Amino acid sequence: MVRQLLILIFKGKTGFYTGLIAPAVLIVGAVAVYYVIMCSVLYPILLAIYVWCTGSTPEYQIKPTFSTFSTSYCAIGLFPILVWLCSKKDLKIFMKVGSFGIVFVVFLMVFIVTTGIVSLGNTEYSIGPAYVSDDTIWETNQRTLVMFSTQFSSLAGCLGTGYFLHTCSLPILKANVNP
Secondary structure (H helix, E strand, C coil), X not given: CHHHHHHHHHHHHXXXXXXXXXXXXXXXXXXXXXXXXXXXXXXXXXXXXXXXXXXXXXXXXXXCCCCCCCHHHHHHHHHHHHHHHHCCCCCHXXXXXXXXXXXXXXXXXXXXXXXXXXXXXXXXXXXXXXXXXXXXXXXXXEEEEXXXXXXXHHHHXXXXXXXXXHHHHHHXXXXXXXX
């Protein structure tokens, strides 16, 4: 309260409202980036489930399109689910799931290590340009590793969003009555 009063005294009403609106705009931007990343990560997962259930191999759409199943449909399907989750009044289930975060991180690390060990045993790797990696035939266990690629936007978005959200979450946790 004292901080808001000092801002109002020294910066005036314009500075006061700018100080209220600017963090909200930044958080909306971070949520938008997070939503785009969730949609781009959900699309390959849904395609893998489709291939596993039907046995057919659909075409992987890199750009969003409405003519076939793509990230556009993932975004449309993900939006009502997230709206429903965010409209819950009782958030105890999210707090309980969040308390098991280290368990999920350990599962992820074990998955990455075991997949890497299994892949080293039965996969032939070669280094090539980005256009060759798109033509990789997955049934032959021959993979092309791309050393430099322009398709790093999802990883950069995750890194930037995580970096930004840490600066937002630390004051919230610090001001918490029962941390």
